[in-house]
Amino acid sequence: MDRAHDDTVTTAGTTRSRPWGPGLNIGMGMAPESRRQQMVKLCWTLVYLLYLAGPVADLLTDSHTVVAGVLGWAGLTAFVLPYLYLVLGRRVRDGLTWRQVGLISWLYALAAALTLSMGQTWLVLFVYVTVGAGVLLPLRHGAWAVPFAACSLLGAGALVGASKSTLVTMFLPALMGGAAMMGVAGMGRTMRELREARETVAELAANEERLRLARDLHDLLGHSLSLITLKSELTGRMLPDRPEEAARQVADIERVSRQALVDVREAVSGYRRPTLAVELAGVRTALRTAGVHAEIAPALDTPVSTSHPGLGAEEESALAWALREAITNVVRHSGAKHCDILLDEVWDSDERRYLRLEVADDGRGPARVHRPGNGLSGLGERLCLSGGLLRTGRSERGGFSVRAQVPLRAVRPPQEAPEPSYPQA
Numbered sequence: 001m002d003r004a005h006d007d008t009v010t011t012a013g014t015t016r017s018r019p020w021g022p023g024l025n026i027g028m029g030m031a032p033e034s035r036r037q038q039m040v041k042l043c044w045t046l047v048y049l050l051y052l053a054g055p056v057a058d059l060l061t062d063s064h065t066v067v068a069g070v071l072g073w074a075g076l077t078a079f080v081l082p083y084l085y086l087v088l089g090r091r092v093r094d095g096l097t098w099r100q101v102g103l104i105s106w107l108y109a110l111a112a113a114l115t116l117s118m119g120q121t122w123l124v125l126f127v128y129v130t131v132g133a134g135v136l137l138p139l140r141h142g143a144w145a146v147p148f149a150a151c152s153l154l155g156a157g158a159l160v161g162a163s164k165s166t167l168v169t170m171f172l173p174a175l176m177g178g179a180a181m182m183g184v185a186g187m188g189r190t191m192r193e194l195r196e197a198r199e200t201v202a203e204l205a206a207n208e209e210r211l212r213l214a215r216d217l218h219d220l221l222g223h224s225l226s227l228i229t230l231k232s233e234l235t236g237r238m239l240p241d242r243p244e245e246a247a248r249q250v251a252d253i254e255r256v257s258r259q260a261l262v263d264v265r266e267a268v269s270g271y272r273r274p275t276l277a278v279e280l281a282g283v284r285t286a287l288r289t290a291g292v293h294a295e296i297a298p299a300l301d302t303p304v305s306t307s308h309p310g311l312g313a314e315e316e317s318a319l320a321w322a323l324r325e326a327i328t329n330v331v332r333h334s335g336a337k338h339c340d341i342l343l344d345e346v347w348d349s350d351e352r353r354y355l356r357l358e359v360a361d362d363g364r365g366p367a368r369v370h371r372p373g374n375g376l377s378g379l380g381e382r383l384c385l386s387g388g389l390l391r392t393g394r395s396e397r398g399g400f401s402v403r404a405q406v407p408l409r410a411v412r413p414p415q416e417a418p419e420p421s422y423p424q425a
Contacts, residue, residue: 049080051124055114058121072118079110079125086132100136107132108149112156120162126153127174134181142185146178192351195407198387206314217264224260228253274320276304283327283341290331292339292361299343308345308355310408318386319357322404325379326359329400334363336399346405354388356405360395379404 058064059072082103111125126149133145153174157167231253238246280300287294304311323341330339342358380390388406395401 051127052076052080054121054124055118058118064118068118072114075110075114079107079114079128082106083128083132086136104129104133104136104145108152112152115156116159120157120160120166123153123157123160123162123166123170126150126156127170127177130174130178131181134178135185139182139186139189142178142182146182147175150175150178188351195352195387199407199409202314202385202387221260221264224256224263227256228260231256274317274324276300276316276320276323279320279323283323286327286331287339292330292336294339294341296341297343300341304343304355308408310353311355311406312409315355315386315388315406315408318383318388318406319355319404321382322357322379322390322402323359326402326404329402330359330361330363334361334400336361336363338362338397340395340397345408348405353408354405355408356403358401358403360397360401361399362395362397363399365394365399366392 055072055076059069059076064072086103086107107125107129111122111129114125115122129149130146133149134142136142137145150171153170154167157170162170231249235246235249235253238249280296284294284296299307304316327339330336339359339361342356342360344356346354346356348354383390383404383406386406388404391401391403391405393401
């Protein structure tokens with residue numbers, strides 16, 4: 001496994017640079033998966049909030065009474081806090097909820113009230129309303145909510161006597177910002193649909209593979225077992241009168257059974273999947289032999305089928321391969337003395353749960369020149385086939401870090417069995 005200077009993401013054999021380092025690459029329309037990413041997105045959001053400098057400067061002047069100033073600060077706070085919740089919170093996937101309607105209505109009402117009572121400087125609040133509508137509302141509702149809020153900006157501006165240039169400079173960002181966020185939200189929905197379609201294709205492929213295995217085993221064992229049965233009956237009739245011929249039949253039975261065993265092994269060799277429990281046992285031995293002190297998360301000591309019921313067999317196999325490859329890298333190339341193995345659930349930008357395995361050491365760390373080798377490429381392709389991805393970069397201890405994640409499937413709650421009904425006498 002090769003090492004890279006900066007943090008990288010490997011998917012289907014391709015490597016993309018992540019200049020922000022591990023856990024810091026969070027973009028527009030992406031839901032933060034950790035506290036660090038949430039802080040990064042909060043910093044970006046605070047940059048956008050600099051456009052509120054106009055209302056803040058208006059409150060700091062002496063153009064309003066004390067009561068109006070207090071109400072203005074309270075209204076601005078009541079506007080900013082729900083907006084931050086809207087941007088940083090996790091959005092529902094489909095449909096329209098009362099929470100969405102109430103949140104957008106609250107922002108719209110505050111923007112209109114503050115503009116009409118405080119002046120044209122507060123028209124900028126409508127820009128945040130359109131952006132919030134584009135992010136939060138489904139496409140069919142955002143298609144009319146964004147233009148409606150932008151036109152409301154024009155109406156409120158006309159009522160407070162704003163100039164035409166002010167209305168134009170406010171109307172265009174409001175309309176275009178809302179439309180852009182509608183596009184980002186639509187792109188996220190499209191990505192989720194593509195992932196669901198890929199899962200369906202993978203399930204169909206798995207079913208077809210199981211059918212092929214059943215056909216192969218039937219074709220291989222049916223003929224061999226029939227021949228063994230026939231020769232066994234023939235051998236029984238030859239004994240004890242013709243022992244030499246019976247011995248030849250027994251030799252044929254042995255030859256046919258050995259060939260059948262070889263055929264079965266070849267047929268099922270591609271269907272054996274490693275598991276985390278089996279790989280973890282080998283990992284402990286390998287690290288102990290190499291003199292590497294390992295800290296293993298307690299979640300790995302419990303069966304993953306119990307602690308993470310949404311993990312499929314194919315996804316667990318991909319994580320097991322990632323664990324094997326990462327530990328091989330630690331033992332052979334890192335020169336590390338300490339290794340951390342973590343397993344936790346995270347949320348990714350497509351609003352789905354993932355199970356993430358991370359192996360981090362304190363060894364030499366990533367090299368300056370990144371040349372992806374067969375280990376990284378093959379592991380990235382294997383994870384991509386399972387709907388996951390691979391991230392590599394520098395660990396917190398200064399060594400190398402490998403983070404592999406696979407999606408967790410939705411688990412349906414068990415349905416209670418209906419109570420039996422007995423005929424009445």
